Amino acid sequence: MIGAGGIGAAVIPALAGAGVGALTIVDPDTADLSNLHRQPIYRSRDAGEPKAALAGQFVRRLNPFVEVDPIERRIDPETAPALLAGHHLVIDGTDNFATRLAVSDACVALGLPLLSAAAQQWQGQVGLFLGRPCYRCFVGDAFDADDCDNCAELGVTGALTGLAGNLAALLAIRFLTQAGDDPSGRLHLIDALAGTQRQIRIMADPGCRACGQPG
Numbered sequence: 001m002i003g004a005g006g007i008g009a010a011v012i013p014a015l016a017g018a019g020v021g022a023l024t025i026v027d028p029d030t031a032d033l034s035n036l037h038r039q040p041i042y043r044s045r046d047a048g049e050p051k052a053a054l055a056g057q058f059v060r061r062l063n064p065f066v067e068v069d070p071i072e073r074r075i076d077p078e079t080a081p082a083l084l085a086g087h088h089l090v091i092d093g094t095d096n097f098a099t100r101l102a103v104s105d106a107c108v109a110l111g112l113p114l115l116s117a118a119a120q121q122w123q124g125q126v127g128l129f130l131g132r133p134c135y136r137c138f139v140g141d142a143f144d145a146d147d148c149d150n151c152a153e154l155g156v157t158g159a160l161t162g163l164a165g166n167l168a169a170l171l172a173i174r175f176l177t178q179a180g181d182d183p184s185g186r187l188h189l190i191d192a193l194a195g196t197q198r199q200i201r202i203m204a205d206p207g208c209r210a211c212g213q214p215g
């Protein structure tokens with residue numbers, strides 16, 4: 001689980017409760033009072049403590065049979081390959097495009113499945129990417145800069161991050177248990193104001209510099 005924020009705070013209890021065998025939680029930040037509305041696995045008195053360690057404690061209390069590995073590291077193009085290698089599924093719940101693209105590119109390079117979940121303002125997006133098309137095919141190259149929009153600036157309700165995070169957890173459980181249809185290559189779009197949810201198919205970008213053909 002990359003990011004123990006609003007998305008992670010929904011994914012982590014669902015997967016730990018479901019008895020997923022091992023869970024690595026990567027987050028470099030500390031719990032903050034202003035984020036607790038969307039991070040219900042933390043308490044007010046946890047403010048200032050590292051989220052990865054707190055989330056690890058949450059998992060151990062909920063299900064001591066889950067092997068949990070909290071890592072207080074920032075994930076970027078340099079650190080991503082080593083942090084992700086060896087896992088069966090990567091779930092990205094980070095709040096900015098630069099990090100999401102770094103995670104996606106590393107997953108493509110390592111051949112790892114990526115479940116990407118995001119929520120901002122009143123929109124949520126959840127999708128499973130298996131190689132090609134990848135998350136970069138969907139987003140494009142315009143968002144690699146670190147100063148893109150993020151939740152801290154635009155805001156998001158905890159109810160929506162919870163919804164998107166639980167949908168991600170559901171897709172993760174389906175993927176890990178091979179239950180139901182293959183949900184990869186489709187993006188679930190949640191419109192919280194319209195009260196609708198729909199799916200779009202992601203097309204592979206022939207010029208994608210992560211999963212496209214070289215040359």
Ligand SMILES: [Zn+2]
Nearest residue numbers: 134137208211
């Ligand atoms: Zn791609």
